Amino acid sequence: MPMFTSSRADGLTIGELAKRTGVNIETIRYYERIDLLPPPPRTPSGRRSYAESHVQVLAFIRRGRELGFPIADIRTLLRLAEPDDTSCAEVESIARAHLDSVRSKIADLMRLERLLSETVSQCGGDGAPSCPVLDVLNASDR
Structure with a gap:
């Protein structure tokens, strides 16, 4: 074609x-x-x-x-x-590398989902002086 x-x-x-x-x-x-x-x-x-x-x-x-x-x-x-x-071999190589990248992103998103889920489950939504979601956002990695 x-x-x-x-x-x-x-x-x-x-x-x-x-x-x-x-x-x-x-x-x-x-x-x-x-x-x-x-x-x-x-x-x-x-x-x-x-x-x-x-x-x-x-x-x-x-x-x-x-x-x-x-x-x-x-x-x-x-x-x-x-x-x-x-070149089927070259096409496969490109597709395989992209698949690896997609799988890596999925793993990252799954870790993010676990962290968010744990944080949200700790949040009572009440008038507590501390909010777990804000605590995570304010946390320093230093």
Whole structure:
């Protein structure tokens, strides 16, 4: 699937592309500025004219972002999605590293949840002179 070709001069406007993909207009422009989404040809009046290939690339980017992949990884994955550059081993390596990162974040969130749960359970919500939640927030690690 050639991802970056456009032969239609009467393609989609940026608004139509945004509606088709669920990506807002400013994000589309941002992806173009950072060369993640190839710039579309322009009409004689200067409007962007997006092809179906732009829809496919933008959908790929959106799915990658929904899965939490950083932009740098999505850039690499887009390159690897090209027929001549496909490397399943490299894709797996990127996905595995991202999975490790997600698991680490989950572990951090679970520790945070335990701490908050313990702190909140100590809080009587009454007019006590000391509040466990505020005590934790005021605690010094020094």
